[in-house]
Amino acid sequence: xxxxxxxxxxxxxxxRAPVSILWWLRRRSYFFFVLRELSSVFVAWSVVFLLLLIRxxxxxxxxxxxxxxxxxxxxxxxxxxxxxxxxxxHAITWFNLTPAAMVLRLRGQRVPPxxxxxxxYLAWVVVSAFVVWIVMRR
Amino acid sequence: xxxxxxxxxxxxxxxxxGVLSAxxxxxxxxxxxVAMPIGWIAAPGLDHLRGLIxxxxxxxxxxxxxxxxxxxxAQRFRYTLIDGLKLKDHHRLINVSCYTVTLVGSVAAAVxxxxxx
Numbered sequence: 001x002x003x004x005x006x007x008x009x010x011x012x013x014x015x016r017a018p019v020s021i022l023w024w025l026r027r028r029s030y031f032f033f034v035l036r037e038l039s040s041v042f043v044a045w046s047v048v049f050l051l052l053l054i055r056x057x058x059x060x061x062x063x064x065x066x067x068x069x070x071x072x073x074x075x076x077x078x079x080x081x082x083x084x085x086x087x088x089x090h091a092i093t094w095f096n097l098t099p100a101a102m103v104l105r106l107r108g109q110r111v112p113p114x115x116x117x118x119x120x121y122l123a124w125v126v127v128s129a130f131v132v133w134i135v136m137r138r
Numbered sequence: 139x140x141x142x143x144x145x146x147x148x149x150x151x152x153x154x155x156g157v158l159s160a161x162x163x164x165x166x167x168x169x170x171x172v173a174m175p176i177g178w179i180a181a182p183g184l185d186h187l188r189g190l191i192x193x194x195x196x197x198x199x200x201x202x203x204x205x206x207x208x209x210x211x212a213q214r215f216r217y218t219l220i221d222g223l224k225l226k227d228h229h230r231l232i233n234v235s236c237y238t239v240t241l242v243g244s245v246a247a248a249v250x251x252x253x254x255x
Contacts, residue, residue, distance in 0.1 A: 021224055034222055040214035043155075046163045046171075047204045047243070051250045053170055054200065057187045058254030064184050072175040080171030087167055091160035101153070128165035134190065135169055135182060 035086075036093050042086035049080070095120040148213060155210025158203050188254075197251045204247035212236040 024030040049071075056067035070076060098120045099113030174181045190196050216236040220229050 019224065024222060034218065037214045037218040037222070040211040040218075043159045043163060043207050044211040044215075044243075046159070046167050047207050047247070049171060050166060050200070051204065051247055054191055054254055055250045057184060057191060058250070061184050064187075068174070068181055071171065077172065077175050080167055080175070084164065084167050084172055087159075087164040090156075091164055094156050094160040124161055127161045131162065131165045132169065135187075136179065138186070 036089060039086040039090035039093075042083040043090060045079070045083055046087065049083075091124060095124065148209070151206060151209035152213035155206035155208070159207040159210055162199075162203055163207070191251075191254050197255065201247055201251055205244040208240040208243045208247075212240040 020026075024034040053067055053071075056063040071080075095117055099116040102116060104111040104116060169179070173179045191200075216229075216232050219225050219232050225232060
């Protein structure tokens with residue numbers, strides 16, 4: 001690479017157009033794609049948050065109360081609101097992609113993509129309702 | 139070579155984590171991260187949550203959710219760094235770091251769930 005231009009060995013075979021590090025800001029679809037990929041960071045944070053809650057519950061009333069107080073501080077609420085936004089983005093993009101990733105056939109007929117995506121959304125609603133029920137029931 | 143043959147397996151874990159996190163995490167973060175802290179709904183009592191976690195099935199679901207979600211994170215995050223920030227030259231370091239975090243996190247999840255029981 002450092003050979004002078006006159007050198008016979010200096011013969012680039014491939015030209016690669018330089019791409020800016022901010023390539024993903026150039027189009028809305030690129031930006032959206034990066035947002036979707038970044039949702040994974042908030043997926044990881046949700047797991048950490050959940051495990052902190054479970055650890056506090058295991059350590060008894062004092063720790064559980066401390067966790068509730070901490071989770072009610074402004075920055076944690078803001079972080080979790082942003083997290084919720086990214087999680088919903090993740091869920092919607094994920095369920096919308098299920099028909100592309102999963103081709104089902106029933107009696108020789110291809111199940112319409114909308115039906116597959118629809119069942120994914122239905123599963124989301126049922127699972128969410130079930131979680132609310134087991135957490136909130138007395 | 140070893141890493142190359144791991145790829146399909148890692149994509150499988152990525153997908154499983156994608157499904158589980160999409161189904162379960164929004165409602166959990168809504169309840170414990172937003173609705174309860176803001177005061178829309180009252181936080182459940184300690185005994186109720188303890189009873190939930192004491193159920194082996196709950197522990198198993200939370201463990202699967204944690205481990206697979208972390209694998210999901212690792213797959214997306216390493217590609218975001220490698221392609222998004224054009225760090226292809228450092229892909230080995232990035233891969234090792236992401237999966238180390240995932241493995242450490244998975245062990246931590248198992249320890250937390252074990253200690254609660």
